Amino acid sequence: MLYKEIHIGQFIKERVAEQEITMERMCNFLHKEEEVVEELLASKSMDTELLLRWCKLLEYDFFRLYSSHLILYAPPSAVNKNHNKSEKIPYFRKNIYTQEIKEFIIKRILSGEMTQSEVIREYSIPKSTLHRWLQKNNTINE
Structure with a gap:
């Protein structure tokens, strides 16, 4: 799965197919007409309130x-700008990698799509962190 270009409608459409959700159920849950739901499934982006409803409906x-x-493609300089923390909204650290991100990176390396140095340069992942992921992956596969 590539995170660089996100076509949210396509991801939603795939989840709808996996969950076998009917058009009638989607329309009722979203309070939208069938034509509008079809447009949403074709949309590259959408309103966050609506996306939240999709998350609830599709349990994803x-x-x-x-x-x-953001973790993969935010500029590296954003990591060191701690002085811009807001006291009114939550602050999330960039260096918290989800399991999905780790698997995505490891898969790119193991498939030969990217080298370790390319991953380090492209995604600004520390060399020691990447090596730790790869060591854990090797331990699990043995």
Whole structure:
């Protein structure tokens, strides 16, 4: 799964198919007409309130796709700007990698799609962190 280009409608459509959700149920839950739901499934982006409703209906955190994108593609300089922390909204550290992110990176290396140095450069992942992931992966596969 690539996190660089997110087409949220496509991800939702795939989850709908997996869950075998009917159009009638989607329309009722979202309080939308069938044509509008079809447009949403074709949308590259959508309102967060609506996306939250999709998350509840499909029991899947679609926002995590965007979080993963930020972890992988946010500029490295953003990591050191702690002086911009807000006291009114939550602050999330960039260096917390989800299991999905780890698996995504390891898969790219093991498939030969990227080298370790390319991963370190592209995603700003510390070399020691990447090596730890790969060691754990090797231990699990043995």
